[in-house]
Amino acid sequence: MKVGFFVGCNTAFNRPDLEQAVRYAFPALGIELDNLEGQSCCPSWGTMPSVDVVGWCVVGARNHTIAEEKGLDIVTVCGSCYGSLAESKYKMDTHPEIKEQVNNILKDFGREYKGTSNVRLTFYYLYHELGPDKIKEAIKYKLDGLKVALQPGCHTLWPSKVYYDKEEDPFHPRVLKEMCEALGATVGHYTRLIDCCGMGAMRSTDMEKSLKLVERKLLSMKSEVNPDLIVTGCSSCLIQLDTAQEFLRNSKKINFEIPVLHYMQVLALCLGADPEKVTGLAKTNVKPIIERIVG
């Protein structure tokens, strides 16, 4: 099994430990990663998608063609890359006139978008291609007794029609839950599960509102689940939940700290990765959690 790895800027520049986690976990599960040499910006929300639909699709399509040439699907750990690439693909596949304009521009670079590669998010890819049972068999360490709160992330769920891997009911997502349970975690439900974490464009334009959202989310998790660990499905959610807690503590909005990891980091740990390599850049204190996992 082989798949193209779309790293994305957030992961590559802010959380390369997460990148390392993917690069450890996939081969450990018998899946070869292709580097998709030449990949560029996805391009991210708040940039081209907001101002130039065709331009956005051209950049997205260029990334798609790299995977198409190799006959591979694309996986990413980042909700923004996932959303942008899947939506640009959906736009081109359902609007022939956009696809035509895109291909007219791509022609100058000797490329043509065909629409043959699918965009997948890592944990959905593993869920559908391997399944929770295979993962259960493959892991060395289990999360036994660990209480977990989830943050699936908005781009992993909406708009659901654009995604290859779908939740049966995006208002009550269950794939990330099943994947965490496969690692032996106890997953607690909290009522703000599908709320926005406050990342994305809001973080860069209105810090106060962004922190308000993440505060509400963290308080809901704390009071309803009181988790040992937060597991995210998206690298942007990871960054937000991991870094915002210190801000909120300093301004006395919260008085606790909950360690935060991306699902791929937890999986890599369970598969036996070097904790320093795959979680080394976490701002929250994840050491006690790692100790509980790897003993």
Place this chain on the structure above:
Amino acid sequence: MPRIGVYICHCGENIAGAVNVEEVRKYAEQLPGVVLARNYLFMCSDPGQELIKQDIRNGLIDRVVVAACTPRTHEPIFRKAVEDGGLNKYLLEMANIRDQDSWPHWQDKEGATEKAKKLVASAVAKAAYLEPLEDRFVEVTRASLVVGGGVSGMFAALDLANMGYKVYLVEKNPSVGGNMAKLDKTFPTNDCSACILTPIMVQVGTHPNIELLTYSEVESVEGSVGNFKVKVRKKQTYIDWDKCTGCGDCVNACPAKVPNEFNEGMNNRKAIYIEFPQAVPKRAVVDIEHCLNCAKRVMGTQPRIHSKTGEPILAPCEKACKTGACDRSRAYNPEGELIELNVGTIIIATGYKVMDKEPFKEYSPQSPNVITAMQLERILSATGPTDGQLKRPSDGEKPKTIAFISCVGSRDKRFHTYCSKVCCMYMLKEARLIKEKYPNINIYIFFIDVRTGGKDFEEYYNYCRNLGIRMLRGRVGAVDELPGDRLRVRAFDVDLGAPVELEADLVVLATAIEPAPALEELGRKMGITCGSEGFLKELHTKLYPVETSVKGIYIAGCAQGPKDIPESVSQARAASSAAAVPLTLGKVIVEPLISEVNQRKCSGCGTCVQLCPYSAISLVEDKGKLHSKIDEALCAGCGICAAACPSGVITLHGFTNTQIFAQIKALAS
């Protein structure tokens, strides 16, 4: 050589605003066969018609082309003018240069003028070949069929019956009453629904002119105005209704439990059941799908004999029945009974269905405390699952805070783009009933617009606000389940410009009104189309709101679109008076625009017999040779036979091959 007069209408600005009428007139003047062409501000006005009549009387013309609006509304007027002038009224052809030209091409004046010329040329070409035709009359069967036994259908049936006509009232459920029977109180006067409806149901059940056919459905409709042949399937009740007294002993004895449709699934009924306490007719039916066949008493088999007592071993329902109405030994036909009715007119009043909560995942439909407004109606009703006590479904506690959400499935492009029209008022009504009884309960209504147009409705709304019912303008984005059976309602308050949250014990969804299931299929059986929203289409929104495109078939109530009880009753009574017209006249004019076979040339292949949707064609033998014969009374003039005849010997009068080809040629030149 025919002498054709062309009359072009300005229709005020409607046509003249886009079409250069004078240019079209000049063009028409030089068309072959045209002896004069005139234009006028309103051709349908008296002076306009007078122009046509004068030209005919003066012997100037013997064919008339009117280029104006739609023949749907105006052809009868111009036919009359032609007839008054002294010509056969079928020597008229209309070109619709308004609906098909000036209106859609309003922005393109030149194009509209060119198209008008084409349409006029085509009408003129056909007019040259028009032939005089004579109207036919058919006798009318003086009886009517009403489909649907809700408040609309019942009023339509009663009106016709009171006029002295025989009425068959077909209802698919065991009892008449419809959705209104489920309601607790009715706005704007808050009278008890059952109190005002039950007397009507009783009248329907006892009227000597009404034959009540409940637990029945229309299977097929043939024929045309004056003489419809309708097949109705009486579903199998598995109870002898002649003997059943509606005592309910069998119901008490039955051990099977089935979700109760009448209480919107909030409690159970039995497999043998009476639909609701005030049912008319009050008779039991067996829901055979859920029947447990107690004591191995499968329908139509003989009971086993007890080895000691020698008595037959009966099922509890049979044992309980004192009249012998419940007799499982009888060989019932599971298909029921198919009966045929002959009626002159038909009224469709099949009502509506409310959407259930399942599609609205964002509102936590899995929570028992998220209910539809119809379910709340049943909770408030004395005959409902809680005997009228305000109890929330999860634990039977009285809610302290209730949130209503409006426009659930209505005005939402994911489901229905239309406004369901009654939700604002029924939410206010339900809120008011609760608030008046329990002033301490907090009630919030989340709305996107409050629409209380209607007599006394706005006053009702203001009264509710003064009671302390809180209105919040804002779409609800989510309802979350909280611990302790609480619910969190999250909305965006447009007036505050900020997201708001509210914790409630009960959330009520004002789900949309939808067309009744299988309405489209029923429409198809009768030849009536549904609009894009799925309701039956009236002939004309403003002028012919109860008529349909099929003569002799009328519509009333929510089958035509969402409406409240006052409107439904008004429309039902309008439909009954329209449906009475042909019955009163005793005979109806049938346009002679029907097909005719040239029997001498017919080869008797039978192609047309199979194709005719009205079963109007049969093969007859004449001097040892087969040929087809068209029954004039049944032919609706659809033209399928004329188009399909391999020998080309069927003529559709008013649309002959010669006429149509001339039209096409004129359009193509």
